[in-house]
Amino acid sequence: MENNRMGSPPEKPSSEASEPKPASTQPASAPSALRRVKNVALTAGVLLFLVGAGYRTGAVLQGRSLAGHGATRAIVTGASRIRGNFQRMIALGPGAGDARLGMRDKAFPQTLDSYWVALNTIVQHFYNPTPITLFTDTGRAIFSNPQRMRTYLTYQGIRGIMSSLNDPYSRFLDPEAYKEMQQDNAGAFGGIGAQLEDENGKIIIAKPLPDTPAADAHLLPMDQIIAINGKSTHEMTSEMAVRLIRGKPGTPVTLTILRAGKQFPVRIVRAIINAQNFDSKIIDGDIGYMRLMLFDEQAADNVEKALEGFGKKNVKGLVLDLRDNPGGLLNTAVDLASKFIPPGPVVYVQERAGQRVAIPTNNDPRGRHRLPLAVLVNHYSASASEILAGAIKDTHSGTIIGTTTWGKGLVQEVIPLNDNSAIALTIERYYTPSGADINKKGITPDIVVGRQMAEPQSQADVAKWLNERNAMDKTQLDTAVALIHREIGDSKAVANSGVGSGAQATGRPRIPPASLHAPAGQKR
Amino acid sequence: MRDRATAMGFMKSRHSQACSHPVSGRVLLILAMAIVGVAAMGGPAAAKPGHQARSRASAPRKVSVAQLYANKPVRLATADPAQEASPMPTLEGYWKTLDQIRGSFFNPDLKTTPDPTDLTYAAIRGVLSSLDDPYTRFLAPAQYAEMQRENRGSFPGIGVELSTVGTTLSIVKVLPNSPASAAGIMKNDELLQVNGASMTGKTAEEVGELLKGEEGTTVALMIRRGAKELPFNLTRKEIDYPHFESRVIGGDIGYMHLLMFDEQAADNISRAMDGFSKQGVRGLILDLRDNPGGLVTAAVDVASKFIPPGTVVYVQERAGRRNGLPTDQDTAVTHHLPLVVLVNHFSASASEIVTGAIQDTHSGTIVGIRTWGKGLVQEIMPLNDNSAIALTTAHYYTPSGADINLKGIMPDVVVGHIVQEPDDQSDAAQAAYNRERDQVDAQQLQEAITILKQKMTASGPRVALRK
Numbered sequence: 009m010e011n012n013r014m015g016s017p018p019e020k021p022s023s024e025a026s027e028p029k030p031a032s033t034q035p036a037s038a039p040s041a042l043r044r045v046k047n048v049a050l051t052a053g054v055l056l057f058l059v060g061a062g063y064r065t066g067a068v069l070q071g072r073s074l075a076g077h078g079a080t081r082a083i084v085t086g087a088s089r090i091r092g093n094f095q096r097m098i099a100l101g102p103g104a105g106d107a108r109l110g111m112r113d114k115a116f117p118q119t120l121d122s123y124w125v126a127l128n129t130i131v132q133h134f135y136n137p138t139p140i141t142l143f144t145d146t147g148r149a150i151f152s153n154p155q156r157m158r159t160y161l162t163y164q165g166i167r168g169i170m171s172s173l174n175d176p177y178s179r180f181l182d183p184e185a186y187k188e189m190q191q192d193n194a195g196a197f198g199g200i201g202a203q204l205e206d207e208n209g210k211i212i213i214a215k216p217l218p219d220t221p222a223a224d225a226h227l228l229p230m231d232q233i234i235a236i237n238g239k240s241t242h243e244m245t246s247e248m249a250v251r252l253i254r255g256k257p258g259t260p261v262t263l264t265i266l267r268a269g270k271q272f273p274v275r276i277v278r279a280i281i282n283a284q285n286f287d288s289k290i291i292d293g294d295i296g297y298m299r300l301m302l303f304d305e306q307a308a309d310n311v312e313k314a315l316e317g318f319g320k321k322n323v324k325g326l327v328l329d330l331r332d333n334p335g336g337l338l339n340t341a342v343d344l345a346s347k348f349i350p351p352g353p354v355v356y357v358q359e360r361a362g363q364r365v366a367i368p369t370n371n372d373p374r375g376r377h378r379l380p381l382a383v384l385v386n387h388y389s390a391s392a393s394e395i396l397a398g399a400i401k402d403t404h405s406g407t408i409i410g411t412t413t414w415g416k417g418l419v420q421e422v423i424p425l426n427d428n429s430a431i432a433l434t435i436e437r438y439y440t441p442s443g444a445d446i447n448k449k450g451i452t453p454d455i456v457v458g459r460q461m462a463e464p465q466s467q468a469d470v471a472k473w474l475n476e477r478n479a480m481d482k483t484q485l486d487t488a489v490a491l492i493h494r495e496i497g498d499s500k501a502v503a504n505s506g507v508g509s510g511a512q513a514t515g516r517p518r519i520p521p522a523s524l525h526a527p528a529g530q531k532r
Numbered sequence: 533m534r535d536r537a538t539a540m541g542f543m544k545s546r547h548s549q550a551c552s553h554p555v556s557g558r559v560l561l562i563l564a565m566a567i568v569g570v571a572a573m574g575g576p577a578a579a580k581p582g583h584q585a586r587s588r589a590s591a592p593r594k595v596s597v598a599q600l601y602a603n604k605p606v607r608l609a610t611a612d613p614a615q616e617a618s619p620m621p622t623l624e625g626y627w628k629t630l631d632q633i634r635g636s637f638f639n640p641d642l643k644t645t646p647d648p649t650d651l652t653y654a655a656i657r658g659v660l661s662s663l664d665d666p667y668t669r670f671l672a673p674a675q676y677a678e679m680q681r682e683n684r685g686s687f688p689g690i691g692v693e694l695s696t697v698g699t700t701l702s703i704v705k706v707l708p709n710s711p712a713s714a715a716g717i718m719k720n721d722e723l724l725q726v727n728g729a730s731m732t733g734k735t736a737e738e739v740g741e742l743l744k745g746e747e748g749t750t751v752a753l754m755i756r757r758g759a760k761e762l763p764f765n766l767t768r769k770e771i772d773y774p775h776f777e778s779r780v781i782g783g784d785i786g787y788m789h790l791l792m793f794d795e796q797a798a799d800n801i802s803r804a805m806d807g808f809s810k811q812g813v814r815g816l817i818l819d820l821r822d823n824p825g826g827l828v829t830a831a832v833d834v835a836s837k838f839i840p841p842g843t844v845v846y847v848q849e850r851a852g853r854r855n856g857l858p859t860d861q862d863t864a865v866t867h868h869l870p871l872v873v874l875v876n877h878f879s880a881s882a883s884e885i886v887t888g889a890i891q892d893t894h895s896g897t898i899v900g901i902r903t904w905g906k907g908l909v910q911e912i913m914p915l916n917d918n919s920a921i922a923l924t925t926a927h928y929y930t931p932s933g934a935d936i937n938l939k940g941i942m943p944d945v946v947v948g949h950i951v952q953e954p955d956d957q958s959d960a961a962q963a964a965y966n967r968e969r970d971q972v973d974a975q976q977l978q979e980a981i982t983i984l985k986q987k988m989t990a991s992g993p994r995v996a997l998r999k
Contacts, residue, residue: 118649118916118917119630119648119649119651119652120623120626120627121915121916122652122656122915122916122917122919123623123626123652123655123656124623125913125915125916126656126659126660126913126915126921127622127659129913129921129923130659130660130663130921130923133849133850133911133923133925134663134665134668134850134923134924134925135849135850135908135924135925135926135927136663136664136665136668136908136924155622158622159622160662161659161662162622162625162626162659164658164659164661164662165626165655165656165658165659166625166626166629166655166658167658168654168655168656168657168658168659168661169626169629169630169633169651169654169655169658170629171654171658172646172650172651172654173633173637173639173646174639174641174642175637175639178637180629359636359638360636360637360638360645418638418640421636423628423632425624425625425628425629426624426625426628427625429625431629431632433632433633433636433637434637434638434639435636435637435638436638437638437640447640
C-alpha cells in the first residue's frame, strides 16, 4: 500500500556508500559490542516478495572493521598492483596470501584466477545470436564495453554465490537496490511526495501526500503519468517511474499528466519527503496508539515525539502496533526497546564462532517510568520487530497481542562493495533476553487474536480477503484497548471485553487475562 | 537409468595430450551437446534415459568437445590488466564477497564454512547462467574429465557398465576385449566390493569413479553370481567407448553407425570402408541417428570422406567474418559409392554439420526426420583447477549458407516421427516407448536400404563417368 513513494535520498557522501569507514570514525562513546551492532542490518529479506516493493529492506552498515579489510583495500587500489602481488604470491607459495592480501584462505588466489579467466573469456568470445536479456539496447551497451560487461557478469556471479549459501536473507544488492535500501533506512528522500500504482500498464497517482510538492502542485488521485521529463512511461513499472521522479531536493521534474482526457505538463521542484513509516494518535480518550511500519533511522525520534505529545494529554496506556513491520535497523530496535523495557539486555547476538553478547538498553529514562503497554504483532512482524516484541515479552514490560510473528532470528550485515553495490550477509543469530531462539519459530503472542491468513488467490478474492483482514486487525486492536483499560482500572474494561472473544475466535483455550498480566503488574 | 555409468579410468599421458593442447594456451573448441544442453532445460533430453534403457549397446553419450581448428589463430583469454583499464573493481567485488562469507557468514544449519572453491564454482555458474544460453555451462573437474574421455573416445578401465536396480549394483554389460571379459566377469553379476570396500548404498556413478585408474594398475572386485561370491583381480587397460559400429547388410550395403564425433570417428570410418571395399560393397549407409555431435574437427574429417573437396562448413564468431573450414585433403573422398544418411530428432551439432555438407553438395540422400537444430559452436576453456567452461563462441552455416540453428535439417526423404517420451517411468511405459522407437528405427533403415538400392542400380553409369 505504500509502495513506490517518490523521491530520492538526501545526498550522501558517496564515499560512505562505497567504502567502509575506518573504525576510528565510530562514535568513541559506544561500547564495543554496540559499535559493531550499529553496523548491522536487520531485515526480513523474504518480506520483499510479500510487500512487493524493493524498499522494505533492512539497514545499512556504516563500516565494520574486520581484520584484513584494510590490507585488501590497499592492494586493490591499483590493477597492476594486485595482479603483480597475486602472481608473486603464487610464487611465494601457500601462506603468502594471508600476509600480502589480508586473505583468510590460501585457496583464494586460485579461485580468483579461475573467476577472472572465466569472466574474460566470456567478455571476449561469448556469442549468442538470440535476443536474450543481455541484447536489449541496454544490454548491447553493456556488451560493447568490456568493463561494464564484466561488472554486469560479476553481479550475476555474486548473485550465484549468494544463492549457493541457501540462506534467504543473504543477497546481493546492485547499486540501485543498495541506494533504495539506504533511502529506506534514512526514512527520508528527495522527491515530490506522491504514491504511485501500476494499473493495467498505466502509472497512476494513488495519493499525493499532504504538505508535499505533489500536493502543492495539485496532483490528484487517479491522475495518470504518461511521461517523466519527456520520457514516456509506456511499459514502465511504477518502480522505474519512482526512480526517475526521485532526485536531489531543489531540482525540478516535469510530469506529463493525463486527467479526464486532457494532457498537460506539471513542473514540480523536489523536496525532502519523509517516508511516513510512523503514525500516532490518541484513541479512546486516554490510550496512546503508535504504528511503526519500518525501523528506520527516524523511528526512535518519531516515537519519542509521540510519547512527549501523549504525556501532555495525560495518556494512561500505550498500544505499539508492529503488525506488517518487516524490521529494519538493529540499533533502532535497541533504541526503541530502551523506551519500553527496564534497563538490561535487549537482545543477545552470537556470531558463527562467537560468544553470546548482550546488547543493553541505552539509559533512556523512559525505560524506568513505563505506562501499561500492549504490542500488536502478526505473521509479517519480522526481524527488528521480533527483537522489540521479544524484549518486551521476556521482561514482562507489556502484553503481546495478535498472531505468531515471522520468525527471523538472524542478523545481516550490509557490506558495501567498491562500486556502490553491496552484499547483505547473515553474520549472527540472536536470542531474546530469556535466551529463546525465535528463528523459524517466531514469537507467540501472550494473547493470540486472529489467524495467519493465506494471500488471496485471485482478484475475485481480494475484496473478501481485505474485509476479513480489516475485521481481524480491528479485533486485535480492540483486544489491546480493552486490556489497557483493564490494567489502568478504567471502567470501560468491563464493557469492552474484546480479549475473551478474540481468544475464542482463534479456537484456542481461553486464557484468563489476569494471570497473563500478573507479571507485568509485579514489575511495575 | 541415470545411475548407469561405464566403469572407467584415467590415463595421464593421453589426457594431457587431449586436453591441454600444446598449441593453444586456452583449449579446444567444441560442438554439440544438444542433448545435454536440453537436459538442463527439461526438454527432449528427457528422451535420453528412456532411450539408453534400450538394449542397444551404444547408447549415445552426452557430451562432446571440439578440437582447435587447424588454421585457427590462437586466442588467449588473458587476465592481463593492461588490456583494459582498471579491472580491479570487478575482481574486488568478487573477492570481498568471498572473503566476507569465509570470515563472517553464519548459517545455523551448516556445520562447516562454505568452501572457496565451491563458492567460485557458484559464481561462475551464476555468470554463465546469466547468458541465457543452454549450451554455455560450467564443467566441474569430474565433468570436464569425463568430457575429455568422451572426446578421446576411450578410457582406462575394466570394461563394464553398471546399473543400480533397487539396492543391487549389477553389471549390465561387459565390453568385448576388455579386462572384465578376459577375466570372465558376466552380465548380471552383482558387484559387492571394490578393493575390499563394500559398495552397498553407492550409486553406479560413484562406483564407476572407483573403477577408474591409470592403465596398468589393478583393481580387486568381489562379485556375487547366484549363490557364490567370487573374487576377481583386474588390470585396467584402455577401453574404447562404443561410439561406432559397422556391418555389411544384404551382401553389398556398408552400414556405419556413428554415435559420437570423437577423435577416433574418422579413423573408424576409414577402417570400416577399407573393409567394405574388400567385401564388394556397392552402397553406403551412414547412420547419424541419436548422435549428439562432438568435435568440430571430427565432423570435418568425417565429411571429407563423403563430399568432394571444398568447404564443409562456415563458422562465424561474434565479431568475425564467415570462415570456411575446408575438407581435409588427407582423408578426402576416395570412393564414389551411393550414400544414404540416416538422421533423427537427436542428430545434433557435428551430426548436422556432416548432414548439411552432404545434403548441400548433393553427395548423398538424407533420410529420416528433421534434425535437432543446433547451429552454435562451443569452446571448452579450462580453468586452473581442472574445471572448465563450455562457452558458445560461434555460429555455423552449411555450405549453401543455411543457418540451421533452432531449425534443424529437413531430410530429403522424411520417414518416421518423433516418439514421445513416456511421462511415467513404469517398466510398461518404457517398454512401449522402446518398442515404438525400434519400429521407427527399423522403418527408417528399411527405407534407406530401398533408396540406396535404387541409387545403386541407377548410379552405375554415373560412377563410371566420374572416374
